[in-house]
Amino acid sequence: MSKHPITLTINDQEYSIYVDGHHTLLQVMRDQLNLTEVKYGCGRGECGACSVFVDDQKESTGRKVVDACLALAATLDGKKITTSRGLGKDGQLNEVQQAFVEESGIQCGFCTPGMVVKSTALLEKNPKATEDEIRFGLEGNICRCTGYVKIVDSVKKAQKVMSKKRK
Amino acid sequence: MSTSVVGKRIPKIDSKEKVLGTAEYAGDMRMKGMLYGKVVRCMEYAHARVKSIDFKEALKVPGVVKCLGPDDVTQKGYNTTIMKLLVPEEFCEVFGEIAEMYVFNKHVKYQGDAVCGVIAETEEAAERAAAKIKIKYEPLPVVMTAEESKKPGTFQFTKLKPGNLAGEFDERVFPGKAYGWPDAETGKMGDDLADECDLIVEGNFQVPKQKQCQMENHAYVALYDDRDKLHCWTSTQMPKPVQVLLAELFELPMSRMRVIQTVVGGGFGVRLGMIGEPHACAMAMAVPGRPVKVEFLREEDWLASETRFPGKYDMKMGFKKDGTPVFVEANFCAEKGGYYTHGNGPVFCAAAFVHGMYKWRSMRQRGQSYFTNVVPTGAYRGYGNPQTSFVQEQLIEEACYKLGLDPVEWRKKWHKSVGDETWLKGVTYASDGLDDCIDQATKAFKWYEKKKKYAKQKGKKRRGIGMAVMNHTSGAWPMLLEHTVCTAKLNEDCTVELMASISDLGTGGHTAMTQMAADTLGWPMEDIHLKSGDSDICGFDIGAHASRTVYCAGPAIIEACESVKKQLLERAAQLLEARVEDLEMNSKKVISVKGNPNKSIDARDITKQGVYNFFDPVSGKQIGIPGQIQGYSSFLANHCSPPFGACLSEVEVDTETGQVNVLELVNAHDIGRAIHPPSVEGQLEGGAQQGLGFVVSEDIYYDEKGLCLNNDFTDYKMPGPADMPQAKILLVESAPDPIAPMGAKSCGESALMGPIGSVANAIADAIGIRFYEAPITPERILKGIKESGKIFQ
Structure with missing residues (x-):
């Protein structure tokens, strides 16, 4: 098995590591780097529990959300990656996370790290997202606890807070 | 100034760690010197005997520490369920707890049954080695339904249950093998009163094998330390009973058996008792001094952990012309799966929640479960009550329709209340907020306006509204230890x-x-x-x-x-x-x-x-x-203060595609007192998603060999964010329970029932066709429309 030297910048910290060519970003983050906020829910891109930001200059926001279980780590050399732990500054919560806390958009918490990453991306890209757009935007992230009611409430609340800040 | 926090909408205490992702679930654990265990499961057959296991090639894989076969681990049998800790010994004998599950099996009874295990330095090495283990099987005939299971000459799953009848209502506790009560006047039971009725409604229903689908897969770390103490970190819902069961299985005093519950990523009943703890612990005992982690893959979690009880649920009801309820007679015959997990529990509880709902002159319900070659059934949120909602609430609505009565008023008039017997014989209601639930829900939903609006519709898309009520429980005393x-x-x-x-x-x-x-x-x-x-x-x-x-x-x-x-x-x-x-x-x-x-x-x-x-x-x-x-x-506990609830829903049925769109859902719940209102709402909102799944989309399918066809989130369809209505939850606090702490009744499971019955009724209301099989999938709707000869335009 060939090892590939890569550098990943995860939540502003640089990791220069050797990875196996067949290892996914999820495996590398969880097993090699012990970054367990990226969750294994299905391993096949169905549940979104491993959603992370990867920088991508083709995107208007400069980054996109990737299912870490579907991305081979070796293909991400030089990339900047952000997880739920790096959304806010200095380990603080961003507006989306704060809204999830205040609106009780969290139950068992297993989908939450992926859900807040996806929600953040959604609002970054479309600050005026309608409720339908929020719901369709979250279709790739499964939650079995909340019925999505308080998750949608949380995203809408974050949207309001962010819009006020922009003014 | 009062500092009272009960009833306040404050953030949950574990919010920050969960929103950051720092909360540590069992699968997130990393310990010094930790090894990885892989359970090797039979994926090729649903019923087979293991002829041989060859570890030779597996042991050559770099990083492999040990391979364990059925003879290399404890030979003691166990049952993942905890029945014997919940009821007195003599009752346990009645319900039966069959300790015939083994860590590794030579006789595979369902696809996913554990056969052997590998321990390695990395998860990947364990998986590679597992793939190299050569297991030879002798395939055996597969039994998939209760009908096949009960046929004479069929393979017997256990000597202790002749005829593969895993459970029925035992004569010693249930005279006539039935639950219910006789008519006070005549002493007659159930449909023996049929002659006295002006209307009989009945139906033969089918209820699905629903999966809990908690987001965190089952995961464990076990360590047999240098003081001969066994530790097990687990995602179980029941850490203390698991400690007892593991201590028994590995013949350790409880002082040397430690169980630590980690943060749990959802349960919904699936983690009630043990799942992979015996495997993780057996592996840890094979490598003393080193922790062993066992984390299930999603497909493995699906195949090897319990599901809801599916089966055939027949019900018959009799009424007087004015709506007076005379009798209910029912039988729920369930498919048990390969092992005796949860006995006949949910089959009894299905009857119990019929017992707790309406003032029939007599009720009689029977229930059986038969072994089959599928993953065992067990606890899933609602425990028999969701099945009852689908069946009972549809027949009530049908009867009201046929009698020309308002189903809202009928339910208000005939539901049980304070002083009446609850789900459990001899235990009476101490509080009842159902009428308030119904009133508040019908008002918020605009029930009567909608009723009028949808009375005359045209077009290929039709709307309908439906109602359901429910009773549940707060703990299970006095039937079970609390x-x-x-x-x-x-x-x-x-x-x-x-x-x-x-x-x-x-x-x-x-x-x-x-x-x-x-x-x-x-x-x-x-x-x-x-x-x-x-x-x-x-x-x-x-x-x-x-x-x-x-x-x-x-x-x-x-x-x-x-x-x-x-x-x-x-x-x-x-x-x-x-x-x-x-x-x-x-x-x-x-x-x-x-x-x-x-x-x-x-x-x-x-x-x-x-x-x-x-x-x-x-x-x-x-x-x-x-x-x-x-x-x-x-x-x-000294009571079970059952809560009531009323749920109304509105659907749109596309008669061309069979698609059901749930547009609105109002669920009013008799909580008594909400200690943490956002959590109570959260339970009811989340329960609605699982209820909707039960009624419109969720079921596990098998091929003729008993192999699962949909053990993933693509082929097993749960309602997603765009499928879900923004459910409106009404917390009714007008009937605080005098026995309950601070007046608070339960809410955890209650959320599922209302959406099931009310959506089924709304579908029938929309297109005038009643469906007896859940989930009511687009295929079933199109078939129903075709068979009815109805034309929607």
Whole structure:
């Protein structure tokens, strides 16, 4: 098995590591780097529990959300990656996370790290997202606890807070 | 100013760690020297005998430490369920607990049954080695339905259950093998009263094999340490009973069997009892001194952990012309799966919740379950009640339609209430908020306006509205043991450590417990810390089941805190030379004589002096009163205060595609008192998603060989965010329960039932066709339309 030297910048910290060519970003983050906020829910891109930001200059926001279980780590050399732990500054919560806390958009918490990453991306890209757009935007992230009611409430609340800040 | 936090919409105490992702689930654990265990499961057959296992090639894989076959681990049988801890011994004999599950099996009874195991330095090495183990099977005939299972000459799953009849209502407890009550006047039972009825409605229903689909896969770390103590970190819902079961299985005293519940990523019943703990522990015992982690893959989680009880549910009801309910007669025949997990439990409970709902002159329900070659059935949120909602609530609506009665008014008139028997014979309702639930729900939903609006429709898309009510339970006393122990330790600075084995599966249980403690003491929540889930520290608790946490564990927290408060006041009385009843304590923890604030003492001085109990070097006198204060409660529930609920929903059925779109859902719940309202709402909102899944999309399918066709989130379709209506939850607090702690009844499971019955009724209302099979998939709708000959345009 060939090892590939890569550098990943995860939540502003640089990791220069050797990875196996067949290892996914999820495996590398969880097993090699012990970054367990990226969750294994299905391993096949169905549940979104491993959603992370990867920088991508083709995107208007400069980054996109990737299912870490579907991305081979070796293909991400030089990339900047952000997880739920790096959304806010200095380990603080961003507006989306704060809204999830205040609106009780969290139950068992297993989908939450992926859900807040996806929600953040959604609002970054479309600050005026309608409720339908929020719901369709979250279709790739499964939650079995909340019925999505308080998750949608949380995203809408974050949207309001962010819009006020922009003014 | 009151510092009361009960009833307040505060953030949950575990929010920050969960929103950052730092909360540690079992699968997130990394320990020094940790090895990885892989359970090798039979994926090719649903029924087979293992002829041989060859580890030779597997052992050559770099990083492999050990391979374990059926003979390399304990030969003791077990049952993943905890029935024997829930009921007295003689009852357990009646219900039966068959300890015929084994860590590794030579006889595979369902696809996913465990055959052997590999331990390796990395997860990948374990998986590579597992793929190289050569197992030869002798395939055996597969039994998939109750009909096949009961046929003479069919393979017998266990000698203890002849005819593969895993369970029925035992004659010793249920005369006539039935649950219910006779007509007070004639003594007749069930449909023996058919002659007296003006209308009979009946249906043969099919209910699905629904999967819990909790987001965190089952995961464990086990360690057999150098003091010969076995540790098991687990995602179970029931840490204390799991400790007992593991101690028995591995023949260890409880003092050498430690179970630690990690953060749990959802449960919904699937983690009720054991799942992979025996495998993780057996592997750990094979490599003493090194922790072994066993984390299930999603497809493995799916195949190897229990599901809801599916089966055929027949029901018949009789009414007088004016709507007077005469009898209900029913039979639920379930498919059990390969092992005797949960006995006949949900089949009985399906009947129990029929028992608790309406004022029939007589009720009679029977139930059986038969072994089949599929993954065993067990606990899933609602435990028989969702099946009952689908069947009972549809027939009620049909009867009302045929009698020309308003189903809203009929339900208000004929539901059981205070003084009537609940789901359990001999236990009566102490509170009832159902009429308020119905009134509030119909108003918020605009039921009557919608009824009028949709009376005449045209077009290919049709709308309909439906209703359902339900009764459930708060804990399962007196049928099952409900016991929780709490120790409240007062720190030197007068903050509190609560030690109680209380499971929070994401329900908000830990937040609610902390709120209840805070209000009991009158102190801020920040001063209270709940330490839970470690069997080395916590006393007994049966675990999270039967919607019990607030109702059964809450009182243990309250009592332990009351004891702490009492001890503080007694010491204050002594120090202030006052009577206890003349003292009061404020939220700043200052205890003073009522009406005389100058005569006061800071409780922090009492706790500090209790620990650091010095003598004054000048006076030579002891300062304060010695001893660290601890409160204690060993609380046994004395009722089950069932909550009621009413749910209304509106659907749009596309008659061309068969697609059902749930547009609106209002669920009013008789909570009594909501300790943490966002959590109660969260339970009801989330339950609605699982209820909708039951009624429109969720079922496990198998091919003719008994192999699962949809063990993933693509082919097993749960309602997603765009499928879900923004459910409206009404918390009805007009009937606080006099027995319940702070008036609070349960909500954990209640959420599923209403959406099931009401959506099924709304579909029937929309297109005038009733469906007897759940889930009501687009295929079934199109088939139903075709068979009816109806044309929608």
